[in-house]
Amino acid sequence: xxxxxxxxxxxxxxxxxxxxxxxxxxxxxxxxxxxxxxxxxxxxxxxxxxxxxxxxxxxxxxxxxxxxxxxxxxxxxxxxxxxxxxxxxxxxxxxxxxxxxxxxxxxxxxxxxxxxxxxxxxxxxxxxxxxxxxxxxxxxxxxxxxxxxxxxxxxxxxxxxxxxxxxxxxxxxxxxxxxxxxxxxxxxxxxxxxxxxxxxxxxxxxxxxxxxxxxxxxxxxxxxxxxxxxxxxxxxxxxxxxxxxxxxxxxxxxxxxxxxxxxxxxxxxxxxxxxxxxxxxxxxxxxxxxxxxxxxxxxxxxxxxxxxxxxxxxxxxxxxxxxxxxxxxxxxxxxxxxxxxxxxxxxxxxxxxxxxxxxxxxxxxxxxxxxx
Numbered sequence: 001x002x003x004x005x006x007x008x009x010x011x012x013x014x015x016x017x018x019x020x021x022x023x024x025x026x027x028x029x030x031x032x033x034x035x036x037x038x039x040x041x042x043x044x045x046x047x048x049x050x051x052x053x054x055x056x057x058x059x060x061x062x063x064x065x066x067x068x069x070x071x072x073x074x075x076x077x078x079x080x081x082x083x084x085x086x087x088x089x090x091x092x093x094x095x096x097x098x099x100x101x102x103x104x105x106x107x108x109x110x111x112x113x114x115x116x117x118x119x120x121x122x123x124x125x126x127x128x129x130x131x132x133x134x135x136x137x138x139x140x141x142x143x144x145x146x147x148x149x150x151x152x153x154x155x156x157x158x159x160x161x162x163x164x165x166x167x168x169x170x171x172x173x174x175x176x177x178x179x180x181x182x183x184x185x186x187x188x189x190x191x192x193x194x195x196x197x198x199x200x201x202x203x204x205x206x207x208x209x210x211x212x213x214x215x216x217x218x219x220x221x222x223x224x225x226x227x228x229x230x231x232x233x234x235x236x237x238x239x240x241x242x243x244x245x246x247x248x249x250x251x252x253x254x255x256x257x258x259x260x261x262x263x264x265x266x267x268x269x270x271x272x273x274x275x276x277x278x279x280x281x282x283x284x285x286x287x288x289x290x291x292x293x294x295x296x297x298x299x300x301x302x303x304x305x306x307x308x309x310x311x312x313x314x315x316x317x318x319x320x321x322x323x324x325x326x327x328x329x330x331x332x333x334x335x336x337x338x339x340x341x342x343x344x345x346x347x348x349x350x351x352x353x354x355x356x357x358x359x360x361x362x363x364x365x366x367x368x369x370x371x372x
Contacts, residue, residue: 001033001359004120006089007104010042013077015198015227016271017104018046020126020142020170022053024102027173027348029054031356038092040079044199044229058092060085072132073290074106082108086115093119099359100124103136106291110135122358126170127152129291136160138358140351142169142274143295144302144342161354166343168351169274174256176345182279184336185263189327193262193281195225195255195272197288202311203232204286208266209239209246211319218327222246223258264326266319269296269305274347277304280340282332284322286314304339 005025009018018039025035037050040060050057062079069075069082078085085108093101093116101120103113109132113123117135124138130151139156140163141148148164156162192212196204205226212222222243226236228250240246249258255272259265259279266284267276269292276283284306287293293310300307308314308322329335 001028001099001356002036003028003033003100003102003355004036004038004093004098005102005104006038006108007102008040008042008077008079009044009046010077010079011044011199011201013042013044014201014270015046015049017126018050020271021102021104022050022055023170023172024348024351025055026053027352028355031352036092036098038089040085042079060088060092069107071111072107072109076107078105078107082112083115086112089116090119097121100355102126109133122355124355128295130155134160138354139163140168140170142166142271142347144304145295145298161358163351163354166274166277166347168347169271169278169343169345170348170351171275171278171343171345172254172256173348174254175259175275175278178256178260179278179280179340179345182260182340184280184333184340185282186333186336187329189263189332190220191261191263192219192222193225193255193258193265193267194222195265195267196286197268197270197272198227199230200226200232202288203235204268204288204311204314205236206232206239207314207316208319209236211316211323213243215320215323218323220245223249223262225249225252225255225258227251264323266323268292269299269307273299273305274343277339277343278345280336282306282326282335282339284308284319284326286311302338303335304342 005021007017007021009015029035035055037057039047041062047057066080098120100122102124104126113135123136125134125136126140128143133155138161144166194208259281265281269285269287286308287296287310296307299305308318
């Protein structure tokens with residue numbers, strides 16, 4: 001089975017889309033699939049990371065002067081018009097159909113998908129927004145909403161298979177493994193994890209550390225995760241130089257061990273939510289993009305996160321009082337147990353199994369058609 005991923009990372013997009021596609025790609029490869037990636041050369045791309053994990057990457061050129069569409073709210077993320085991106089992708093795919101084309105991109109909708117239709121047998125879309133139409137055979141949305149069952153009702157074909165909810169979250173296998181060892185968190189809270197994404201474009205890490213450093217003796221250990229590619233890496237490194245209890249970690253293969261050891265996390269409200277849930281880690285969340293707002297409001301309503309607010313309105317006082325509130329929270333164990341029950345960590349295996357099953361059923365139909 002051949003699988004091609006169309007996904008990007010950039011300073012605007014972040015790295016989460018590529019990371020979850022890489023995680024699924026590794027499971028598919030372990031089960032015998034041949035994998036390729038198609039990525040545009042955005043500033044802050046993760047192409048070298050994909051290659052370092054042993055995958056072939058076809059690169060699409062990028063220029064800041066390139067024309068983009070304005071049809072979708074995230075059209076500017078593509079770095080080209082959908083028509084141009086489709087043409088570039090076709091040039092990569094060649095004449096033979098790929099078994100699966102997997103698209104994880106907020107700037108791509110049914111217009112692009114229809115043009116590519118002759119070049120794939122089955123199309124899988126990974127989405128979080130439900131804000132555009134797809135012509136796909138399989139849709140994955142790993143988020144948790146109260147209306148998940150009807151969320152894509154009018155945005156996908158009737159025959160589309162939908163995998164909805166954290167049950168299908170694309171987590172690295174380390175999470176399911178470490179989950180067996182973690183216990184629900186209890187007071188006192190000794191170890192804090194700070195992670196606002198690989199590049200932390202808004203430098204919320206420094207703002208958080210400013211607050212935490214003014215809370216003497218609150219934490220025995222503070223783990224900070226930030227990529228060396230971040231524009232703020234050197235600033236943070238200097239910031240923590242005089243604090244022996246603060247440790248900076250960069251370019252880690254997985255956050256699972258740090259999450260398993262932590263008692264509390266403060267970070268972004270993206271796909272890291274599901275990683276924290278899988279390991280029962282209570283978290284204070286700041287939303288960094290519009291697409292994170294609604295899902296995190298739902299998670300707050302369900303009692304699964306402490307939502308500080310959005311990056312556009314965040315202040316030191318908001319962070320301070322959110323942390324202070326949790327340091328004395330009496331229901332920490334119950335909160336942690338609720339997180340643990342939300343995501344089991346085996347989503348990649350479930351998704352991989354579905355993809356192989358659909359592919360096998362297509363092959364069986366083709367054999368029957370050839371041999372009536």
